[in-house]
Amino acid sequence: MSNNYIVSARKYRPATFRSVVGQESLTHTLKTAISSGRLAHAYLFCGPRGVGKTTCARIFAKTINCLNPTAEGEACNECELCRAFNEQRSYNITELDAASNNSVDDIRNINEQVRIPPQTGRYRVFIIDEVHMLTTAAFNAFLKTLEEPPEYAIFILATTEKQKVIPTILSRCQIYDFSRITVPDIVKQLQYICEEEHVEAEPAALNVIAQKADGGMRDALSIFDQVTASCEGHITYRSAIENLNVLDYDYYFKLVEAFIAGDVPQALLIYRDIREKGFDSQFFINGLGQHVRDLMVSSTPQTHSLLEMNAEVAQLYVTQAAKVTPRFLYHSIELCNNCDLNYRNATSKQLLVELTLIKMCQIMNPLPQDQPAQQPPAIKKVQPAQAQPVAQAVAQPMAQPMAQPVAQPVAQPVAQPMAQQPQPARYAAPQQQAYQQPQQPAQQRRPVYGTPRPAARIMVNVPSTPADQQTGPAAQQGPTADAAGADPVRQKAFTDQQLNDAWVAYIIAHPHEHVVVNTMRMAYPKRVNDTLCEIEVQNPSQVEFIETVKPQLLAHLRNAVGNDMLALDVKISERGPSARMLTPREVVEEIQKNNPAFTQFIKDYQLGLA
Numbered sequence: 001m002s003n004n005y006i007v008s009a010r011k012y013r014p015a016t017f018r019s020v021v022g023q024e025s026l027t028h029t030l031k032t033a034i035s036s037g038r039l040a041h042a043y044l045f046c047g048p049r050g051v052g053k054t055t056c057a058r059i060f061a062k063t064i065n066c067l068n069p070t071a072e073g074e075a076c077n078e079c080e081l082c083r084a085f086n087e088q089r090s091y092n093i094t095e096l097d098a099a100s101n102n103s104v105d106d107i108r109n110i111n112e113q114v115r116i117p118p119q120t121g122r123y124r125v126f127i128i129d130e131v132h133m134l135t136t137a138a139f140n141a142f143l144k145t146l147e148e149p150p151e152y153a154i155f156i157l158a159t160t161e162k163q164k165v166i167p168t169i170l171s172r173c174q175i176y177d178f179s180r181i182t183v184p185d186i187v188k189q190l191q192y193i194c195e196e197e198h199v200e201a202e203p204a205a206l207n208v209i210a211q212k213a214d215g216g217m218r219d220a221l222s223i224f225d226q227v228t229a230s231c232e233g234h235i236t237y238r239s240a241i242e243n244l245n246v247l248d249y250d251y252y253f254k255l256v257e258a259f260i261a262g263d264v265p266q267a268l269l270i271y272r273d274i275r276e277k278g279f280d281s282q283f284f285i286n287g288l289g290q291h292v293r294d295l296m297v298s299s300t301p302q303t304h305s306l307l308e309m310n311a312e313v314a315q316l317y318v319t320q321a322a323k324v325t326p327r328f329l330y331h332s333i334e335l336c337n338n339c340d341l342n343y344r345n346a347t348s349k350q351l352l353v354e355l356t357l358i359k360m361c362q363i364m365n366p367l368p369q370d371q372p373a374q375q376p377p378a379i380k381k382v383q384p385a386q387a388q389p390v391a392q393a394v395a396q397p398m399a400q401p402m403a404q405p406v407a408q409p410v411a412q413p414v415a416q417p418m419a420q421q422p423q424p425a426r427y428a429a430p431q432q433q434a435y436q437q438p439q440q441p442a443q444q445r446r447p448v449y450g451t452p453r454p455a456a457r458i459m460v461n462v463p464s465t466p467a468d469q470q471t472g473p474a475a476q477q478g479p480t481a482d483a484a485g486a487d488p489v490r491q492k493a494f495t496d497q498q499l500n501d502a503w504v505a506y507i508i509a510h511p512h513e514h515v516v517v518n519t520m521r522m523a524y525p526k527r528v529n530d531t532l533c534e535i536e537v538q539n540p541s542q543v544e545f546i547e548t549v550k551p552q553l554l555a556h557l558r559n560a561v562g563n564d565m566l567a568l569d570v571k572i573s574e575r576g577p578s579a580r581m582l583t584p585r586e587v588v589e590e591i592q593k594n595n596p597a598f599t600q601f602i603k604d605y606q607l608g609l610a
């Protein structure tokens with residue numbers, strides 16, 4: 001990486017409406033409005049992050065000021081005003097990030113600037129990003145300006161959360177809804193960048209990056225930078241999935257082959273491999289659900305367009321889809337979905353997943369009583385209504401003790417205990433008794449659950465770990481307990497540990513912000529002094545990831561440690577990139593090693609890994 005390295009998100013930021021990826025109909029409408037001279041005074045751009053809202057706002061500001069706009073309503077990018085915009089020295093554009101500047105004073109400052117007419121060009125454009133973050137007072141101060149703006153003033157408000165913008169503002173704006181960018185659109189743009197940068201990339205690798213970005217071009221480019229940095233000019237599918245901690249789709253294809261064959265042992269062994277690679281079980285079951293969904297849309301030509309992947313990978317799906325029945329597809333999706341819904345409350349999450357896999361093996365391989373002529377393997381003689389033998393069969397191949405025991409809904413009560421080997425209860429594990437028959441309330445003690453439970457449940461015996469036995473006080477010492485402070489400006493002293501706990505809590509609370517939390521997992525904060533902490537990340541993309549969530553993250557950290565003056569510095573490490581990202585479980589284990597109070601904290605707040 002040379003010194004003049006520019007992150008792709010900046011280098012390939014579109015300069016015209018035409019080059020904005022994946023928002024064709026919206027940019028077309030904007031161009032038409034500009035070329036016909038029908039401009040509103042206020043626009044609201046809504047949509048997920050990283051899909052081009054701010055980019056379009058900047059292009060819009062440039063285009064309406066351009067001295068020689070093209071016939072299609074694009075900026076010429078050559079006149080003095082366009083050049084000023086492109087070199088970011090134009091006075092006709094003012095941007096306010098309301099995520100960090102949301103006070104009345106910030107808006108008053110804007111209101112004052114609105115009064116100054118443009119020195120060159122026709123319009124002054126005010127872009128207010130994350131406008132929903134403005135305080136109520138700031139909203140009200142802004143409303144007056146919005147009601148009677150000067151002729152030359154145009155406001156473009158951008159937000160990821162339209163429902164949080166007050167109706168009085170909404171009613172004064174033309175609203176444009178930006179959509180997620182599709183995987184093929186992102187892949188196309190990445191291919192273009194690869195050509196420009198002389199990087200070779202396998203289509204499947206770009207597909208993985210696009211899927212990981214979840215509809216955001218900015219995230220896609222940041223992830224692309226991250227992968228490129230460690231691939232030296234040649235991005236393979238394998239290097240991409242390793243770098244991004246993505247599960248190889250090959251596992252899903254093999255699993256479905258096992259389901260087709262009714263091969264329960266094979267399915268359970270594949271699942272064990274996946275666990276041993278460090279993948280979270282819920283992440284896996286969701287991935288499996290997505291795989292079956294992709295098979296479903298591959299099964300008929302009419303729905304091929306719903307398959308968001310390149311042709312080469314898509315063909316694998318079409319081929320496998322031809323081997324399964326529609327009943328298998330619908331039923332499997334339902335099973336994956338149920339497993340996901342029950343996951344958080346399951347005493348044994350591993351058992352829940354294994355039962356799900358067993359049921360999927362049975363869909364295309366009817367049970368003995370349905371088809372007496374066949375002689376399926378012993379493990380398939382289990383009837384779904386009788387959970388006990390299934391549970392025992394499942395318990396055999398377990399390579400590892402179950403990690404996160406919780407309650408596990410199953411069709412029928414179970415008479416005998418299973419899984420009696422000691423299991424490390426790591427977190428989110430309410431203290432439990434042995435199996436309890438709902439019909440025999442006199443047996444043993446009552447479970448510790450706060451809410452009444454349905455009758456048919458299995459309770460798995462969980463010996464308490466030392467962490468479980470430290471009761472009480474950690475909850476009061478826990479970082480979030482400080483959040484209730486009513487002081488206007490809190491300035492508590494805090495420790496590295498509190499900071500770490502707050503960091504982890506944020507990661508756990510935002511499981512879907514993959515890119516950000518992956519970055520956070522690799523960079524734990526260090527306390528520098530009473531009002532400053534710092535993190536070290538690996539590359540400029542990761543600095544950007546953190547910057548995008550910094551306002552929310554800081555607010556969370558400040559609350560957690562009870563210090564409103566806390567600031568966060570993001571630095572790029574000189575040690576170079578680490579080998580790979582940690583899984584959520586590894587992160588938790590790492591922290592628990594040095595921090596018994598954390599175990600208690602997670603337990604007290606009933607947090608779990610999603």
Ligand SMILES: [Zn+2]
Pocket residue numbers: 065066067068069075076077078079080081082083
């Ligand atoms: Zn121009």
